[in-house]
Amino acid sequence: EIVLTQSPDTLSLSPGERATLSCRASQSFSNTFLAWYQQKPGQAPRLLIFGASSRATGVPDRFSGSGSGTDFTLTISRLEPEDFAVYYCQQYGSSPWTFGQGTKVEIK
Amino acid sequence: QVQLQESGPGLVKPSQTLSLTCTVSGDSISSRDYYWSWIRQPPGKGLELIGYISYTGNTYYIPSLKSRVTISVETSKIQFSLNLSSVTAADTAVYFCGRVRSGYEWGVVDYWGQGILVTVSS
Numbered sequence: 001e002i003v004l005t006q007s008p009d010t011l012s013l014s015p016g017e018r019a020t021l022s023c024r025a026s027q028s029f030s031n032t033f034l035a036w037y038q039q040k041p042g043q044a045p046r047l048l049i050f051g052a053s054s055r056a057t058g059v060p061d062r063f064s065g066s067g068s069g070t071d072f073t074l075t076i077s078r079l080e081p082e083d084f085a086v087y088y089c090q091q092y093g094s095s096p097w098t099f100g101q102g103t104k105v106e107i108k
Numbered sequence: 109q110v111q112l113q114e115s116g117p118g119l120v121k122p123s124q125t126l127s128l129t130c131t132v133s134g135d136s137i138s139s140r141d142y143y144w145s146w147i148r149q150p151p152g153k154g155l156e157l158i159g160y161i162s163y164t165g166n167t168y169y170i171p172s173l174k175s176r177v178t179i180s181v182e183t184s185k186i187q188f189s190l191n192l193s194s195v196t197a198a199d200t201a202v203y204f205c206g207r208v209r210s211g212y213e214w215g216v217v218d219y220w221g222q223g224i225l226v227t228v229s230s
Binding site: 033043046050056070088090100 | 125153154155156157168170204209213214215216217218220222223
């Protein structure tokens with residue numbers, strides 16, 4: 001089973017700042033089969049990015065994904081108030097699909 | 109607009125079976141383009157795939173839960189269900205149902221239900 005480790009656990013930033021979230025896999029997996037999800041308290045996760053860098057429908061272009069192999073990054077170019085949430089990465093290149101433990105982006 | 113909604117008891121006694129249903133609207137469970145999954149999130153923790161079912165009825169369960177899990181499609185074809193037997197407190201979690209893309213994007217969960225908290229306690 002591939003273990004995904006996200007860092008940092010918590011990111012304290014102000015609106016307008018840039019957020020860089022990391023997701024590292026314990027081993028490489030097929031292609032760039034990595035997704036990112038956003039979850040707000042009491043809500044279901046929302047798909048942001050798939051294929052490591054493709055934005056899902058309706059996702060603002062301030063969200064971007066990159067990476068390959070074992071190292072992936074989610075970047076939020078300028079944080080908006082609604083972006084403060086927990087972000088999870090997920091790999092779907094190797095069975096079973098697994099999720100990272102999450103990075104909380106909080107208001108500084 | 110695709111919507112998924114979980115339903116079932118919010119409290120289950122230890123050793124009993126947890127049974128949940130996911131009702132799908134705006135799409136068909138019979139569609140070849142998607143799989144249908146269950147994912148859970150223990151309080152304060154991350155997400156864990158439980159398993160999924162295809163439109164043909166083929167299933168996959170994660171190894172750690174395989175002996176206790178059954179996912180099936182209801183005859184209505186607008187619902188699929190989760191049964192988890194012999195539950196313990198470790199099974200306390202918010203349970204989500206989700207639609208999974210097939211094809212090259214197989215594994216991407218593009219729609220989720222709101223989730224239902226199931227507590228295992230006597």
